Amino acid sequence: MKTLRNILVLLLISIGLYSCDSLLDVETKHALPQEDIENEDGARSLIIGVYDLMQEPTFAGRDLLTLPDVLGDNVKLNAGATRYTRQYQFTPYYNIDIWQAAYRQIVSLNEALFYLNKLEETPSVKALKGEALFLRAYDYFYLASIYGRMPGRLVDGFDLCVPLVTEPFFNNGGNISEQASVARDKVDVVWAQIVKDLNDAFDYMNGNDKGNFPYRASAISAKALLSRVYLYMGKWTESAEAATYVLNNASVKIYSGAQYTSIFSSGAESLWQLHYTEPENLLSSSLHSVYGTKDDGYRDAEGYGNGKGTGDATLSVTDDFVALIDQAKDIRFGALRKVKVSGQKLWWTIKFNSWQKADLFGLDDVPLIRISEMILNRAEAYAHLNNMTNARKDINEFRVCRGIGNTSVPDSGLLEEILLQRRIEFAFEGHRYFDRKRLGLDILRPEGLPTIPYSDYRVVAAIGTTELDVNKLLVQNPGY
Numbered sequence: 121m122k123t124l125r126n127i128l129v130l131l132l133i134s135i136g137l138y139s140c141d142s143l144l145d146v147e148t149k150h151a152l153p154q155e156d157i158e159n160e161d162g163a164r165s166l167i168i169g170v171y172d173l174m175q176e177p178t179f180a181g182r183d184l185l186t187l188p189d190v191l192g193d194n195v196k197l198n199a200g201a202t203r204y205t206r207q208y209q210f211t212p213y214y215n216i217d218i219w220q221a222a223y224r225q226i227v228s229l230n231e232a233l234f235y236l237n238k239l240e241e242t243p244s245v246k247a248l249k250g251e252a253l254f255l256r257a258y259d260y261f262y263l264a265s266i267y268g269r270m271p272g273r274l275v276d277g278f279d280l281c282v283p284l285v286t287e288p289f290f291n292n293g294g295n296i297s298e299q300a301s302v303a304r305d306k307v308d309v310v311w312a313q314i315v316k317d318l319n320d321a322f323d324y325m326n327g328n329d330k331g332n333f334p335y336r337a338s339a340i341s342a343k344a345l346l347s348r349v350y351l352y353m354g355k356w357t358e359s360a361e362a363a364t365y366v367l368n369n370a371s372v373k374i375y376s377g378a379q380y381t382s383i384f385s386s387g388a389e390s391l392w393q394l395h396y397t398e399p400e401n402l403l404s405s406s407l408h409s410v411y412g413t414k415d416d417g418y419r420d421a422e423g424y425g426n427g428k429g430t431g432d433a434t435l436s437v438t439d440d441f442v443a444l445i446d447q448a449k450d451i452r453f454g455a456l457r458k459v460k461v462s463g464q465k466l467w468w469t470i471k472f473n474s475w476q477k478a479d480l481f482g483l484d485d486v487p488l489i490r491i492s493e494m495i496l497n498r499a500e501a502y503a504h505l506n507n508m509t510n511a512r513k514d515i516n517e518f519r520v521c522r523g524i525g526n527t528s529v530p531d532s533g534l535l536e537e538i539l540l541q542r543r544i545e546f547a548f549e550g551h552r553y554f555d556r557k558r559l560g561l562d563i564l565r566p567e568g569l570p571t572i573p574y575s576d577y578r579v580v581a582a583i584g585t586t587e588l589d590v591n592k593l594l595v596q597n598p599g600y
Contacts, residue, residue, distance in 0.1 A: 160239060163248055170255050180486060181407075184550050192565070193441070194547045196438050198436050215580075215582070216581055219583065226259050250325030254321040257318045264282060266581045267282050268580060270353075283304055283591075335392075341392040344370075347362035354504075357505065373491060375388050381471065385473075387485060411469050412427075414431055415457065416428065431481065436467060436468060437468060438566045439467070452522055456469060472484050500542070515537060518541060
C-alpha cells in the first residue's frame with residue numbers, strides 16, 4: 121500500500137509537475153524517506169511548509185488581501201494596470217482562484233495530522249495538532265467563502281460547497297483518479313467542519329502553544345478566527361462570545377495612539393500575521409508594490425508625492441473611500457498618501473509600506489487577523505441581536521481609539537455605522553467583498569461600474585476546467 125500526501129489526484133495532475141506514476145511514490149515529494157517523516161519532526165516540517173505556501177503572492181501574501189477589494193468598491197485600477205483587470209471588470213470565470221493552492225496546503229496538513237495522531241499526546245504534539253487544524257480551517261474558510269454561497273444565503277436552493285477531505289488517501293491499486301475523485305459537500309457540512317476544526321485547534325493549543333504567537337497559529341488566533349467564522353454563518357451569539365474571549369485574553373490591545381500605521385509597521389494589533397525574512401521578500405509581487413511605489417520623500421506645495429520609484433502601483437484608493445474618513449480627526453487618514461502620476465491626482469494606501477527595513481522594498485509582514493476585528497465582530501453581532509446598548513458601547517470604544525469620538529446615530533442606524541467602520545478599518549486587508557457577500561448584499565463597485573446583485577452567478581467563483589476534467593464527481597457552479 122502506497123500513500124499519497126492525502127491528495128486529491130486532480131490537484132497534482134492539474135499542477136502538472138510530475139507524471140502519474142511518480143505521484144504514487146511519496147518519496148518523490150519529500151527530501152527524506154517516508155519512514156523519516158512519520159514522527160513529530162516530520163509533521164512539524166510539513167506544517168512549516170504550509171506557512172511557506174501561504175506566503176505566496178497568489179495566496180495570503182497578496183491576493184487574498186487585494187482581490188476582495190478589487191471586487192468591491194474601495195480601490196480602482198491605475199492607468200496601464202495589467203494585473204487584476206478581469207476581476208475588476210467582474211469578467212465571468214475571473215473571481216478569486218485559490219483552489220489548487222488551498223488543497224495543496226490541505227494535503228500537507230492532513231498528512232501531518234495522520235502522523236501526529238499515531239504519537240503520544242505530549243504538549244508539543246498537541247500544539248502541532250492544533251496548528252494543523254487551525255490552518256486547515258483557514259483554508260476551508262476561504263474555499264467555502266469563494267466557491268460557495270454563504271450559510272443561510274443560498275440562491276435558488278443550490279447548496280454545494282467544496283469537497284471536504286479530512287482523512288489520508290490510500291491507493292490500493294486500480295484507477296487512482298476514480299478513487300481520489302471527491303464530490304462537493306454541502307454548505308452547512310463544510311462550515312460545520314470549519315467550526316469543529318477551530319474548536320479542536322483551540323483545545324489542543326490552549327496552554328501548549330508557547331512561542332507561536334503571533335507568527336504561527338495559537339489558541340488565541342483560533343478563537344479569533346472562530347469569531348469571524350461564526351459572524352459569516354450568522355451565529356451572532358457565538359461570534360460575540362468568541363470575540364469576548366479574545367478581547368479579554370489576548371496579549372495585544374486595540375491601538376489607541378496617534379500613529380495608525382504602527383498597527384502595520386510593528387504588528388501592534390496582530391493576533392496572527394505572516395512573517396517574512398529577507399530571503400522571502402516578495403519585492404515587486406508584494407502588497408507594497410501593488411498599492412504604490414517606494415516613497416522618495418518628495419512632496420509638492422499641495423502635499424502630493426511624485427509617484428516615482430520601485431513598485432507596480434496597480435491599485436489606487438477611490439475618492440469615495442477617502443471621503444468617508446474625517447481627515448482632521450480620524451487617525452486612519454494617516455494610512456493614505458497623495459501622489460501625482462502622469463498629471464493625475466491619486467490616493468495610495470501605505471499600510472504595507474515595506475516597514476521591516478526602509479531600504480528593502482517589499483519586505484513586509486502581512487496581518488491576517490487583528491484585535492480590532494474582535495470588537496467590530498462583537499459590535500455587529502450585538503446589533504443583529506438587537507442588543508443596541510452593548511453594540512453602541514463597543515462601537516464607541518472603537519471610534520474613540522480612532523480619534524473620532526462617540527457616534528450620534530440612532531439605534532436604527534447603528535448596524536450601518538458598524539459596517540461603515542469595518543469598511544474603513546479593514547480596507548485593503550481582504551474584508552470588503554466578503555462582508556457584503558456574507559450578508560447577502562449586492563456587491564458595490566467604484567467609478568460608475570454597475571452594482572453586482574448578490575444573486576449574480578459571478579459572485580461565486582467558477583471551478584477550474586482542469587479540476588472538472590480530472591474529478592468527474594465535481595459539479596460546476598450555476599451560470600458557468
